[in-house]
Amino acid sequence: MSINVSIQAQGAQASVTLRGVLDSMSQATLKQQLEPVLANAGVTQIRLDFSGVQSMEAASAGMLMMLTHTAKSRNKTVGIVNANPAVLSLMHKANLGKVIQIQ
Amino acid sequence: MASIRAHIWNGRPAPCEHDDLPIARIGTVQPHGVMMVVVPETGLVEHVSANVEEILGVPAPAVLGHAPTVAFRDAESLARIAEILRPGRRYFDNPTPLVANGRRFEAICHLRQGRLFLEIEPYVDAAHDYQTMVATALDAIARQTTVQGLYEAAARMMNFVTQYDRVKLYRFLAHGHGVVVGEFHAPDSKLPASFLGYHFAASDVPEAAKEILRTGKTRQKPTQRGSVPLLTLGAGGEAVPSGDAVDMTDCWLRGIHPCDNGYNRNLGVGSNIIFPVCIDNTVWGLFVVHNRDEKFLNYDSRVVIEQLSMMFASRLIELEAVEARxxxxxxxxxxxxxxxxxxxxxxxxxxxxxxxxxxxxxxxxxxxxxxxxxxxxxxxxxxxxxxxxxxxxxxxxxxxxxxxxxxxxxxxxxxxxxxxxxxxxxxxxxxxxxxxxxxxxxxxxxxxxxxxxxxxxxxxxxxxxxxxxxxxxxxxxxxxxxxxxxxxxxxxxxxxxxVDATWAGRPPSTAELNSEMMFRPRADFAAHRAPLxxxxxxxxxxxxxxxxxxxxxxxxxxxxxxxxxxxxxxxxxxxxxxxxxxxxxxxxxxxxxxxxxxxxxxxxxxxxxxxxxx
The missing domain is CATH 3.30.450.270 (PHY domain)
Structure with a gap:
C-alpha cells in the first residue's frame, strides 16, 4: 500500500504519523489503522502528523472530513500538523480548515 | 509515487472541433460579481472586470493601477482588504465579508501564477448555515451502504444545500460519454423533465473544460446573462480588454462561452452549477445542478457542495470495493x-x-x-x-x-x-x-x-x-x-x-464533431436510441x-x-x-x-x- 501509518498513544492524545501518498488506494488502510484509536474512549485528541505525506487526493480530503465527523461523534477532536506546502494548498483549496484544525 | 490510475488507459473521446477552446483564458467575467487581479508585490490592481462601476460604483480606469481599497469606504472592509494584501500571504480564510455603498459582499481570494485574485460577489443568504449543511451531508453520506443508495443520497443532499430544481449525478463512461446515474427533483421543481438513465455525448464537455474540472474546481453559472470583459491598462493608460492574459482556472467568476449559455437556455435552465467528482486526478463524474430561474449561492453553500463531492468520492471508493467483494x-x-x-x-x-x-x-x-x-x-x-x-x-x-x-x-x-x-x-x-x-x-x-x-x-x-x-x-x-x-x-x-443506450439528443457524427457545428449551442435533447x-x-x-x-x-x-x-x-x-x-x-x-x-x-x-x- 502507498501509505504507512504509525500510532503512538499517550494519555488522551494519539499521535498518528503518516508516510506516503494519500489516495483512493490508501484511504482504506488509513481508516483501518485508525479504527482502534477511534474506539479508544481514553483518547480525546487525534493528531495527524502529515510530515511524511507526499501528496493527497481530493477523495482523501473527503475521507478526512468523514473521519472527523466520526471522531466528533465519539467526543474526539482531530488536528493535522506538519503538512507540506502542496498538501497544505490542497487542504486550503478544499476548505478543510472549516472542518479540521490545521496547524 | 504514481497513482494506480496512471496505469489505467481507458477509451478516449473522439477528437472534437471545440477541444481547444481557450476556456481558462476566456478573458471575460460573469456579470454578477467583480474580479480584481492584483500584483501581490505592489498591491495594485492589474486587471478588473468591466462591471466594477455598475456593482461597486467606481469606474474601471479608477481601479486599474490602484489598490483594491479604492472601491471601498467602510473602515472594517478597508482593514479586511489590507489583511488580504498583507505581503507573504499564501492562504485565505474565505470568504471575507465586505461592504460597499451600504451593500454586503463577500470576497473570495486565491493565488495563481503569482497573481492575487479577488472575486467580489454580492452576499446572499443560504437556507441553512454552514455547520448544519455540512453535518447533514456528512451524516447522509456516511449512512449509505450501497452505491446506488449513495448516488441517491448525494443528489438529495445537493438539493438540500442548493435548493435548486433538479440535481443530476452524471457518471463518465469510456470515450468520454456519460450517463445520469442519480437524480433528485425538488418537490416544487420547475424543471420536471427527468434525465435519469439518459446518456450524454462526450462532446457536451469540451476537453479544455474537463481539464479544469480535473483540478476539482466547481463551475458556477448562476445567471445566463452573458459575460463582461476583463480589462487592463493599455499603453496610453486607457482601459483595454485583457484578452487571454489571465489564467482563470481557479476563478468562480470565469466568463461563460456563448455556446455554453445557449446550451443551458435550450435546456430551459437559468442557473446551473457543475461540480466534479474527482478520484486520483481523474474526473469520475459530475453533479449537475439546474434551476429554471436565476439563482445565486453564497460561498459557504458552494464549499459544502465541494466538500460533499469529496465525501461522496471517498464513500464511493469504499462502497464500490464492498460491492465488488x-x-x-x-x-x-x-x-x-x-x-x-x-x-x-x-x-x-x-x-x-x-x-x-x-x-x-x-x-x-x-x-x-x-x-x-x-x-x-x-x-x-x-x-x-x-x-x-x-x-x-x-x-x-x-x-x-x-x-x-x-x-x-x-x-x-x-x-x-x-x-x-x-x-x-x-x-x-x-x-x-x-x-x-x-x-x-x-x-x-x-x-x-x-x-x-x-x-x-x-x-x-x-x-x-x-x-x-x-x-x-x-x-x-x-x-x-x-x-x-x-x-x-x-x-x-x-x-x-x-449498451442499448438512450441519448439526450442524437450524438454527433464524426463529421459533425469536426465541423463548425460544435461552436453552436446544442438544441436537441429529445430521447434518441443508439447503441453504445x-x-x-x-x-x-x-x-x-x-x-x-x-x-x-x-x-x-x-x-x-x-x-x-x-x-x-x-x-x-x-x-x-x-x-x-x-x-x-x-x-x-x-x-x-x-x-x-x-x-x-x-x-x-x-x-x-x-x-x-x-
Whole structure:
C-alpha cells in the first residue's frame, strides 16, 4: 500500500504519523489503522502528523472530513500538523480548515 | 509515487472541433460579481472586470493601477482588504465579508501564477448555515451502504444545500460519454423533465473544460446573462480588454462561452452549477445542478457542495470495493498464490523422492496438480499427450478463481523462454493474438517495467491498437501484469459491452464533431436510441491494484523457488524455463475435451486449454 501509518498513544492524545501518498488506494488502510484509536474512549485528541505525506487526493480530503465527523461523534477532536506546502494548498483549496484544525 | 490510475488507459473521446477552446483564458467575467487581479508585490490592481462601476460604483480606469481599497469606504472592509494584501500571504480564510455603498459582499481570494485574485460577489443568504449543511451531508453520506443508495443520497443532499430544481449525478463512461446515474427533483421543481438513465455525448464537455474540472474546481453559472470583459491598462493608460492574459482556472467568476449559455437556455435552465467528482486526478463524474430561474449561492453553500463531492468520492471508493467483494478477492488471491507455491513444494519433494532427473520429476509432479496451477508454477511442463492425474473439480475451481480474481471473462498466462506457451482460461483471443497483445507493451501500450506498479488496464483496447471486430468483442478490456522480469505475463480480458443506450439528443457524427457545428449551442435533447459500443466494463482501481499485487506475489514465489533449486539444477532448467514435453495444440487432446465437458457440468467453471505458439 502507498501509505504507512504509525500510532503512538499517550494519555488522551494519539499521535498518528503518516508516510506516503494519500489516495483512493490508501484511504482504506488509513481508516483501518485508525479504527482502534477511534474506539479508544481514553483518547480525546487525534493528531495527524502529515510530515511524511507526499501528496493527497481530493477523495482523501473527503475521507478526512468523514473521519472527523466520526471522531466528533465519539467526543474526539482531530488536528493535522506538519503538512507540506502542496498538501497544505490542497487542504486550503478544499476548505478543510472549516472542518479540521490545521496547524 | 504514481497513482494506480496512471496505469489505467481507458477509451478516449473522439477528437472534437471545440477541444481547444481557450476556456481558462476566456478573458471575460460573469456579470454578477467583480474580479480584481492584483500584483501581490505592489498591491495594485492589474486587471478588473468591466462591471466594477455598475456593482461597486467606481469606474474601471479608477481601479486599474490602484489598490483594491479604492472601491471601498467602510473602515472594517478597508482593514479586511489590507489583511488580504498583507505581503507573504499564501492562504485565505474565505470568504471575507465586505461592504460597499451600504451593500454586503463577500470576497473570495486565491493565488495563481503569482497573481492575487479577488472575486467580489454580492452576499446572499443560504437556507441553512454552514455547520448544519455540512453535518447533514456528512451524516447522509456516511449512512449509505450501497452505491446506488449513495448516488441517491448525494443528489438529495445537493438539493438540500442548493435548493435548486433538479440535481443530476452524471457518471463518465469510456470515450468520454456519460450517463445520469442519480437524480433528485425538488418537490416544487420547475424543471420536471427527468434525465435519469439518459446518456450524454462526450462532446457536451469540451476537453479544455474537463481539464479544469480535473483540478476539482466547481463551475458556477448562476445567471445566463452573458459575460463582461476583463480589462487592463493599455499603453496610453486607457482601459483595454485583457484578452487571454489571465489564467482563470481557479476563478468562480470565469466568463461563460456563448455556446455554453445557449446550451443551458435550450435546456430551459437559468442557473446551473457543475461540480466534479474527482478520484486520483481523474474526473469520475459530475453533479449537475439546474434551476429554471436565476439563482445565486453564497460561498459557504458552494464549499459544502465541494466538500460533499469529496465525501461522496471517498464513500464511493469504499462502497464500490464492498460491492465488488474486493476484500474477498484479496483473500482469494493469497490462497491462489499459496496453492502455486504449494505445487512447487510438491515438485521439489517428488524430485527428491524419486531420485529422477529434475525434468522428469517436474513432469510427474505436474500431473498431480491442476494444469491451471501449473501454468503459474515456477517450473512447469506442458502435459499434452501425457497421462494426467485426475484433478477434476479442483482444477476447474482454480481456473474460475483466476477469472473471479479480476472479475474477467478470460485470462491468459504467457510463459516466455525458448518454448514459450500461452495458457488460456475462459473467453479469450487465440494464443497468437494474446502474444500479439503482449508484444504491444513498450510500443503502442506503455512499458510494464518502468514504474512502481507493474500493471496496465484499459476498457477499450481498440483505442490503442488497430483491432478487428472479433477481437474487440472478446478483449476490449485488458488487464495485464508481468510476472518477474523475463517476459512472463498474466492477462485478463473483458468482452466488449454493447449498451442499448438512450441519448439526450442524437450524438454527433464524426463529421459533425469536426465541423463548425460544435461552436453552436446544442438544441436537441429529445430521447434518441443508439447503441453504445467499443468498450468493456471498466476495471476498478482496486481490481487493477489486486492484479498487480497477484502477479508480483507469483513473481516472488518464482524467485524463492529459483533460489532454492539454483544450485541443484542445470542452468537450462531454472524455474521460469519451461520444459515442453509435447507442443501439440490441445484441440486434439482428450484432456482438453475432459476439461470442456467439466465446464458444461459445472456452470461456474471456465473452459481451459493449452496453446503452443512455438
Amino acid at each position: 474486493i476484500a474477498e478477492r484479496q483473500r482469494l488471491s493469497q490462497a491462489m498464490v499459496a496453492t502455486v507455491e504449494g505445487s512447487q513444494t510438491m515438485l521439489a519433494a517428488m524430485a527428491a523422492m524419486r531420485g529422477e532427473p529434475v525434468g522428469s520429476a517436474r513432469l510427474h509432479a505436474m500431473h498431480a496438480v491442476s494444469r491451471h496451477v501449473a501454468a503459474l508454477a515456477p517450473t512447469y511442463v506442458s502435459i499434452n499427450g501425457v497421462e494426467v492425474a485426475t484433478a477434476g473439480r479442483a482444477e476447474d475451481r482454480f481456473a474460475s478463481e483466476l477469472l473471479r480474481l479480476a472479475d474477467a471473462d478470460g485470462a491468459a498466462v504467457i510463459r516466455s523462454g525458448p518454448a514459450g506457451h500461452v495458457h488460456l482460461v475462459g473467453s479469450t483471443p487465440d494464443a497468437l493474438t494474446v502474444r500479439g497483445i503482449a508484444a504491444m507493451f513498450g510500443n503502442r501500450l506503455p512499458p510494464l517495467d518502468s514504474s512502481e506498479w507493474r500493471v496496465f488496464a484499459t476498457d477499450a483496447l481498440g483505442d490503442f491498437a488497430p483491432i478487428g471486430p472479433d477481437l474487440r468483442a472478446l478483449a476490449s478490456g485488458v488487464l495485464a501484469a508481468p510476472i518477474g522480469s523475463r517476459g512472463d505475463m498474466i492477462l485478463w480480458f473483458r468482452r466488449e459491452r454493447v 459500443a467499443g468498450a468493456a466494463r471498466a476495471w476498478l482501481d482496486q481490481e487493477v491494484l489486486l492484479a498487480a499485487q497477484f502477479a508480483s506475489a507469483i513473481g516472488d514465489v518464482w524467485q524463492r523457488a529459483q533460489r532454492g533449486v539454483a544450485t541443484a539444477t542445470p542452468a537450462t532448467e531454472l524455474p521460469g524455463d519451461p520444459v515442453v514435453v509435447d507442443q501439440r495444440a490441445d484441440a486434439d487432446h482428450p484432456v482438453s475435451r475432459t476439461a470442456g465437458s467439466l465446464a458444461v457440468a459445472l456452470p461456474s467453471a471456465a473452459a481451459s486449454r493449452w496453446n503452443s505458439v512455438a
